[in-house]
Amino acid sequence: MSAIALTALMAIPILASDHPPVSVEVLQGWELADGRRVAAIKLSLEDGWKTYWRAPGDSGIPPLFSWKGARNIGQMQITWPQPKVVYDSGVRSIGYKKQLVIPLHIAPKHDGQPIRLKGRMDIGICSDICAPYTLKFDAKLEGVGSFPTPEIASALASAPFSASEAGVKSATCHLTPTDNGMQIEARVTVPSAGGREETVIEAGQDTIWVSEPVTTRKGSQLVAVSQMFHSSGTAFSVTRSDVRITILGSNHTIDIRGCSAG
Secondary structure, X not given: OOXXXXXXXXXXXXXXXXOOOEEEEEEEEEEOOOOOEEEEEEEEEOOOOEEEEEEEXXXXXXXXXXXXXXXXXXXXXXXXXXOEEEEEOOEEEEEEEOEEEEEEEEEOOXXXXXXXXXXXXXXXXXXXXXXXXXXXXXXEEOOOOOOOOHHHHHHHHOOOEEHHHHOOOEEEXXXXXXXXXXXXXXXXXXXXXXXXXXXXXXXXXXXXXXXXOEEEEEOOEEEEEXXXXXXXXXXXXXXXXXOEEEEEOOOXXXXXXXXXXX
16 A cells, blocks of 8 residues: 655754654545445554544644645544553643554545545654644545455554443533632543543643642542633633543543533
C-alpha cells in the first residue's frame, strides 16, 4: 500500500532544519462494507520529541485540522488513540511520543469516486523547547481492498471505550458559579480503568478553559472537580449534553459524552 510523506513546514525559525523533528504521511487504509473509507494521518517524531492529544493539558498546544482542498468527503470521524499522561515539574501534559496514527472514517459524497485527503495540521511539539508546527498533506485515496492496515487497526484498538462499553452506570455534573467562572463536579459510576486514573473534562466550547481536575475514587464512583473560566473573562453557561469526560487508566480509556444534572 502506498503512503505519501510530505515535509513539515516550520512555524518558527528556531526549529528550521534540513531534518525536521516530525513528519507526516497519509496511510491509504481500506474500504468498509458500508462504503466508508478508513484511512489515517501518521506522525513520526524523532527521539526526545512529543506532540499533544486533543485536550493537551495545561502546558500543551491543542492540535487543529484544516481540510481546505479536500475532495469527495461527505462526513469524517476522527479517532484519537489512547494518549499518555506526563508530569513535568508538576505540570500535566497529555500526548504521544515517537509515533501517532490518527484513524479517519470517511463517508464519500459520491460513491465510486476517489477521495482526495488534502489539508494541514497545526500541532505543538516539545523537546527541550516547545513550539507550534504546521504539517501539510495531500493524497488521493483509491485502489485498495477491504483488508485492514495493521498500523491503523492497532490505533483503533487503543481507542477509548464508549460509556456503554466501559460499563458506565451514571454520569452526573453539578455546576456551581464562582467569583471568576464556574466549578464543575463530575460523578461517574463505572468500574476502574486501572491504576491511577486521570480525568479530562471538556466544556464543548473552545472559549471555555477547564482546569486539570482533582480526581478521586470511592468504590465504584469516580469524582472529578474542575474550575471553568471563559477566555474573555465574561459570564457563560454550560450545556451538560456538550460536556465530555475522559477517564484515562492503565488498562483503557473511557470517553463519556454528556452528563445529567447532579
